[in-house]
Amino acid sequence: MTSPSDTSNTTGTSDTTGTSASTGTSASTGTTGSSGKPLIMLLGMGDLSAKVLTMLLGDPATNRVVLAGRDAEAVRRRGNLALFTATNLGLHGTVDSVHVDLRDVDATADTLARVRPDIIFMGGSLQSWRVITALPKEVFEELDEAQFGPWLPMHLTLNHLLMQAVRGSGIDAKVVNAAFPDAVGPVLDKVGLAPTIGVGNVANIVPALTLGAAHLLDAHPSQVELRLTAQHYFSHYVPRFGDAGKGAYHLAASVRGRPGTAELDHGALFAQLDNRLKRIGGIDGQLLTASSAVRVLKGMAADSGVLAHAPAPGGLPGGYPVRVHRAGGTLDLPAGLDRDEAVRINEECQRADGIDRIDDDGTVHFTAPEMAVMKRLLGYECQSMKLGDASEWANELTLKYAAFAAKFR
Structure with missing residues (x-):
């Protein structure tokens, strides 16, 4: 999910619809087809999922999609728009649709058992992070001092229902969550229902930090590799204020062709994100969250082992550097940082949130x-x-x- 200003989200992560809708023709069934491509289900067809859909259809490895939700006609039309756009570019995937109401857990489980998606992208939430940004600026800024944690019920509720349905379906679908995964994941992990991995948040800040580090280290961005451990608060705060605030984090950088870990002035690095590297947020900023999500989805679809950043891999609190495979993300922490310390850092940052x-x-x-x-x-x-x-x-x-x-x- 993503955060109130979308400078860190991504939650992102998360679209606004309660249980969202579907698109396309009648839903295809069965897991990975004869082509070897996985079937990816998108739940929650708000702006984020729409952008994710467009990107998925642009890659042959991820262009077998089914959209699921309550308003099948509205989502079918959304799917057709994405399908026609892809066709205009010479890209030919499939977009099907199926009705799902997450509040009916048994019916959702039956639908999942019939459709048998390999990967489920959860973009649904009871209230998008964007909603409070519509308040007058001074009012939003005052309310934003509550941080994102108190809004957890809005993002946890539907994920809890979905994960109960996945368990009841008997299928082995991997769930990729965009709705405040930093906290939703560890809560549901306590009862054995954690989504496989999250998207957004920690991943959304890494591109700007990479460009900023390249500037400070006099290197090309393609040569710079960062490994960041941080919870949502950090990725929301730094782009807005140019410093880490109360957020605990761990950041390591290396430059290809140069031995050891690169020495970075973190203050100078973070300051760039509120200056020369400041970006637009809001609904337009969802494009960055979508790209973070697709990096994970493509890594899972292709079983690639790509380096990415993601919240809540395996239900852990906060975000981490991971290697993405078909089963999700495995931690790829820098030298000198072990799993227990990484979790401790994120739990500390979670308190700031x-x-x-x-x-x-x-x-x-x-x-x-x-x-x-x-x-x-x-x-x-x-x-x-x-x-x-x-x-x-x-x-x-x-x-x-x-x-x-x-x-x-």
């Missing part, structure tokens, strides 16, 4: 200062949330935010 800790049963405890912002502005306060109560908290947050936003229309 408003989530204090996650218990072994999936109960989430939120930080007091960030939740105090939500209480003061929205009248919403959730000090701790059991996994089974996420839907109720999401409903309350939806109502409280709607009443708050109505004041500024």
